[in-house]
Amino acid sequence: MLDPARVFIALGSNLGDRDALLRRARALLAALPGTALCAASRLYETAPVGGPDQDDYLNQVVELRTSLAPWDLLAGAQEIENELDRRRLVRWGPRTIDVDILWYDDFEGSDPRLEVPHPRMEERRFVLEPLAELAPDLVLPSGRTVAEALAGVQDQDVRLFAAETAAAYPRGSENRVMDQAAVHAEIRRLAKAKDAVILAHNYQRPEVQDVADFVGDSLGLSRQAAASPARVIIFCGVHFMAETAAILAPNKTVIMPDVNAGCPMAEMVDAEGLKALKAAHPGAVVVSYVNTTAAVKALSDICCTSANAVKIVQSIPADKEIIFTPDRNLGAWAAKKAGRQLILWQGFCPTHELIDVVDIQLAREKHPNAKVVVHPECSSEVAEMADAVESTSGMIRFCCNDDAKEYLIGTELGMLHRLRMDCPGKQYYPVTELTICPNMKMTTLDKVLKALQNDGPVVTVDAGTRAKALLAVERMVEVGP
Numbered sequence: 001m002l003d004p005a006r007v008f009i010a011l012g013s014n015l016g017d018r019d020a021l022l023r024r025a026r027a028l029l030a031a032l033p034g035t036a037l038c039a040a041s042r043l044y045e046t047a048p049v050g051g052p053d054q055d056d057y058l059n060q061v062v063e064l065r066t067s068l069a070p071w072d073l074l075a076g077a078q079e080i081e082n083e084l085d086r087r088r089l090v091r092w093g094p095r096t097i098d099v100d101i102l103w104y105d106d107f108e109g110s111d112p113r114l115e116v117p118h119p120r121m122e123e124r125r126f127v128l129e130p131l132a133e134l135a136p137d138l139v140l141p142s143g144r145t146v147a148e149a150l151a152g153v154q155d156q157d158v159r160l161f162a163a164e165t166a167a168a169y170p171r172g173s174e175n176r177v178m179d180q181a182a183v184h185a186e187i188r189r190l191a192k193a194k195d196a197v198i199l200a201h202n203y204q205r206p207e208v209q210d211v212a213d214f215v216g217d218s219l220g221l222s223r224q225a226a227a228s229p230a231r232v233i234i235f236c237g238v239h240f241m242a243e244t245a246a247i248l249a250p251n252k253t254v255i256m257p258d259v260n261a262g263c264p265m266a267e268m269v270d271a272e273g274l275k276a277l278k279a280a281h282p283g284a285v286v287v288s289y290v291n292t293t294a295a296v297k298a299l300s301d302i303c304c305t306s307a308n309a310v311k312i313v314q315s316i317p318a319d320k321e322i323i324f325t326p327d328r329n330l331g332a333w334a335a336k337k338a339g340r341q342l343i344l345w346q347g348f349c350p351t352h353e354l355i356d357v358v359d360i361q362l363a364r365e366k367h368p369n370a371k372v373v374v375h376p377e378c379s380s381e382v383a384e385m386a387d388a389v390e391s392t393s394g395m396i397r398f399c400c401n402d403d404a405k406e407y408l409i410g411t412e413l414g415m416l417h418r419l420r421m422d423c424p425g426k427q428y429y430p431v432t433e434l435t436i437c438p439n440m441k442m443t444t445l446d447k448v449l450k451a452l453q454n455d456g457p458v459v460t461v462d463a464g465t466r467a468k469a470l471l472a473v474e475r476m477v478e479v480g481p
């Protein structure tokens with residue numbers, strides 16, 4: 001490893017959700033081994049150079065400190081371009097992302113694949129303008145400083161992207177950016193050193209999603225927990241999810257960055273109450289949403305997630321009664337889709353029940369071309385009004401495969417980040433800004449770092465409960481989405 005070098009990298013995008021793509025590129029740069037993102041310029045727009053008519057570029061320059069050698073950094077930059085779906089079929093075609101190394105302290109490269117300092121940077125205002133925010137006194141190969149070179153290209157059209165973006169990167173914000181980027185880099189370093197895999201639910205904070213190895217819904221994360229070869233699982237979600245991972249992977253250490261992050265819906269059903277309901281309906285099959293405690297899972301015949309609830313209800317013989325816990329809304333939706341009568345526990349998600357039919361009406365008036373996609377934890381009245389009722393993984397599939405350009409999303413707000421990452425190039429609006437699950441937001445980047453540093457807090461499930469709950473959880477995983 002080398003001592004950390006100062007590097008400036010130009011980012012550009014003119015295809016898809018450019019702002020989101022640049023944000024993702026910054027997070028991926030910060031996640032490179034031995035690398036911290038120290039500063040980011042504001043965003044600038046400019047017309048493409050040398051190509052046929054196409055959309056304007058969004059440009060930015062970022063400053064890194066990295067221990068990667070120049071060629072390793074280039075390989076990392078190219079991996080980021082691949083991950084963000086850059087196509088190299090047409091030389092001057094539009095692209096989701098450009099990641100160009102402009103400058104690497106004390107290094108000069110003349111290989112056509114690694115020309116550093118970048119040979120055309122002094123001619124281009126869209127490079128010099130953001131670079132001047134970070135390093136106006138940097139002396140370029142011509143002997144001029146960045147500020148002097150910038151004065152010579154003022155005739156080129158380069159505009160600040162938008163007022164709100166400018167506000168997001170005020171001068172002097174570098175420390176804030178550096179703090180988060182440095183924490184991100186340290187988390188990735190420790191995860192590797194400790195053989196840990198980081199799993200994050202779709203409702204987690206964007207920066208927590210960005211540092212994770214896998215982001216997904218309960219079912220997807222359960223599968224990752226079971227299949228991952230890692231020794232340690234850092235579970236960024238709520239308590240029942242970490243418990244489910246501990247049930248599926250007893251030989252791994254399951255750690256929750258904030259062990260107090262619970263799920264109010266999961267706490268609405270208790271083992272004693274469920275035992276009483278089972279006694280009143282002997283012979284009934286108990287289907288429990290995965291949002292339940294291990295003790296309730298141990299009393300259940302099969303678990304389900306919102307992605308496979310309908311399939312699981314359909315799989316139960318028609319002559320059997322079915323008890324469904326704890327979510328009355330998911331249960332009512334699954335009953336309708338599967339054409340079955342269910343005995344519903346009267347639990348609910350307080351976050352999804354905040355969405356009202358009036359919110360849908362108002363949101364539709366504001367975005368008349370948007371399709372409404374809601375989660376089945378919403379009330380039946382809200383689900384009735386939607387164009388689609390989907391689990392979080394279903395929302396991604398639906399929006400990626402659908403030809404609309406705008407969507408109103410009725411679920412926890414963290415999902416909008418995931419949609420922007422996975423289905424860029426479309427607009428996503430929340431049905432209401434109120435749908436923030438306080439428990440899901442308890443996990444912060446700092447807590448993820450502390451969890452890795454302290455090897456805890458560890459979540460365990462006692463062996464007796466685990467053995468009973470495992471059957472129900474394994475059946476859920478086997479059925480799949």
Ligand code: SF4
Nearest residue numbers: 263264265349351437
């Ligand atoms: S969004 Fe609802 S179901 Fe999910 S963790 Fe929060 S309270 Fe529980």
